[in-house]
Amino acid sequence: MPRVTVYYTQNCPYCRMVKAYLDRRGVDYRAIDVGTDHEQARKMVELSGQYGVPVITVDDEVIVGFDAAKLDELFGGGAGEGPYDVLIVGAGPAGLTAAVYCSRKMLQTAIVSENIGGQALESWAIENYMGYRVVSGTDLMQKFEEQARSMQNIHLDLDRVQSLGREGEVFIAQTASGRTYLARSVILAQGKRRRKLGVEGEERYLGRGLSVCATCDGPLFRGKVVAVIGGGNSALQTAIEMSGIAREVHLVVRSAIKADPVYVERYEERKNIATYLDHTVTALHGNGVLTGVTIRENKSGEEKTIAVDGVFAEIGWIPNTDLLEGLVPLNDQKEVIIDINCTTGTPGIFAAGDVTNIRTKQVITAAGEGAKAALAAYTYLTR
Ligand SMILES: Cc1cc2nc3c(=O)[nH]c(=O)nc-3n(C[C@H](O)[C@H](O)[C@H](O)COP(=O)(O)OP(=O)(O)OC[C@H]3O[C@@H](n4cnc5c(N)ncnc54)[C@H](O)[C@@H]3O)c2cc1C
Structure with missing residues (x-):
């Protein structure tokens, strides 16, 4: 077995995902908290040239960030998948909620996401999600993840969807690590990402x-x-x-x-x-x-x-809709246009949360819209 070390900090969601990934594959590793161990933090920067976590070393190889494709290459990835009833892109509040609702309708569901929890992971204090006076985004998303993982019929993969298309009645998604997913319907829940500074350096x-x-x-x-x-x-x-x-x-x-x-x-x-x-x-x-x-x-x-x-x-933020050009109608801000039932302009494709043109972009609204999108997909599949 290779010698694996994970340099992490306590609240880093990507570090948690690296550990979950290694645990799932039964890989033994040493975990070092560089938020508290300053000597090891110095060593990590020296090894990787990075002031950012996670950093993973596999024997002499240094991997920066949660690079699912690279880890798949080293530890073996999954095969192509499907056909599913529903493919959900993104496992933030919208995608995870949609998955739970799909599972309750006995739909075979796949969620493919670059991380689990989405933007909410970055909030250190959420004070407006009902049922909690105050909760960190990491803790709240861990609860969402546990609930989704406890359900039947949900297949969750950490990966990036790179292209999405349609052949007849079937949607086809290709991922960064080379997997292919087939599905009879799709729920877009891939949120938004930070805008770049656009400056020298x-x-x-x-x-x-x-x-x-x-x-x-x-x-x-x-x-x-x-x-x-x-x-x-x-x-x-x-x-x-x-x-x-x-x-x-x-x-x-x-x-x-x-x-x-x-x-x-x-x-x-x-x-x-x-x-x-x-x-x-x-x-x-x-x-x-x-x-x-x-x-x-x-x-x-x-x-x-x-x-x-x-x-x-x-x-500021931009919606993660680059892979959707020509597939679903977008507004001038590149958000997916949905109606009140989370239906897009393309039959079989539904959308929820921050990737859409809903005005309020919050955890509670994303979760609610995720539920609506799942129920709309169920109606479509059983029409
Ligand atoms: C710092 C910060 C603080 C916040 N504080 C609060 C708060 O206090 N209260 C509140 O209600 N809201 C808060 N929000 C807003 C809230 O987090 C978002 O509204 C919510 O997370 C949106 O959920 P979502 O599921 O639509 O999208 P996201 O959370 O953006 O999740 C999208 C998911 O899709 C994945 N993804 C993207 N592209 C792809 C792809 N091509 N393939 C596979 N996966 C992909 C992403 O990795 C991510 O996991 C905060 C946001 C931030 C950034």
């Missing part, structure tokens, strides 16, 4: 100081100086969270803060957050790892560089 420093998951990588910046880019709910949540971990937080906002009062109030209480309103990020700098960010004052055009160890970009 972005690709170079991703994982080398630039992070897109504060919940995962935040502990690696304990006592350091970080910048958070953005002025919405996600940016403020991250700034508040990082102000309790980092020594100093620089919040760079392109125009004005546009967040819910509950976050604004908490942000205003923090003493170690310096705010730059009406500023745009123009470049990231460093030498191998990130050391600074340049920002420009929008009116005067004046630039300044702030020395930072990390940058968390929280500047």
Whole structure:
């Protein structure tokens, strides 16, 4: 058996998925919490060149992030699948709820998702999901996952759907790891992803100081100086969270803060957050790892560089609909257009949650829409 080590942090959902993946395949591994073991954190950065978790070593091979295709290659992946009654793309709140409803209707269901839990995993305190006064996104999604796994007829795979098409009455999905899924109907629940900064240095420093998951990588910046880019709910949540971990937080906002009062109030209480309103990020700098960010004052055009160890970009979202062009009607924001029953413009394809044009994008609405999409798929299949 190969020697496998997983470098992780406590709240990192991707780390949890790596461990679940290895557990499922009966692979023995050593798990090292680099959020608390600083010497091992230094070693991980030295090995991988990354300030981000998870990092996995398999003998002398270093794997950065939860790379399902690479792990499948090393530990053996699954075969092609189907035909299923329903294929659900995405296992966030919408997809997991849809799966439970499909299972209760005795539909043979496959969920293919890059991770389990979706964006909710990144929320450290959800205070508006009924039944919980306050719950972390990780804990809530673990409950969703447990419920889905406890049901019959649900086949859950960690993978990325890369293409989706139709041949006659059957939908065909191809995944990143080379699997093919056949299904009689599809529920799109693939949510949305972060918008990129689009500045010099972005690709170079991703994982080398630039992070897109504060919940995962935040502990690696304990006592350091970080910048958070953005002025919405996600940016403020991250700034508040990082102000309790980092020594100093620089919040760079392109125009004005546009967040819910509950976050604004908490942000205003923090003493170690310096705010730059009406500023745009123009470049990231460093030498191998990130050391600074340049920002420009929008009116005067004046630039300044702030020395930072990390940058968390929280500047908005785009729906994960690239693979749907030509398959279902999208609106001008590239969201899937649905009616009140979660039906899309293409018979046999349903959609739920943040990938759609519903205005409210929350865990509770995504879960509700997931239930509706499943029931609509059931009606379609039994028509
Ligand atoms: C930092 C943060 C804090 C938040 N706080 C709250 C809060 O306090 N309360 C609240 O109600 N909501 C909150 N939200 C919003 C909430 O998390 C989302 O509205 C909800 O998760 C949407 O669920 P979803 O299932 O539609 O999509 P997502 O959660 O985006 O899940 C989509 C899933 O699809 C997968 N996927 C994407 N593309 C593919 C593909 N091609 N192939 C396979 N899988 C794919 C993704 O990996 C993911 O697992 C927060 C969001 C963030 C980011």
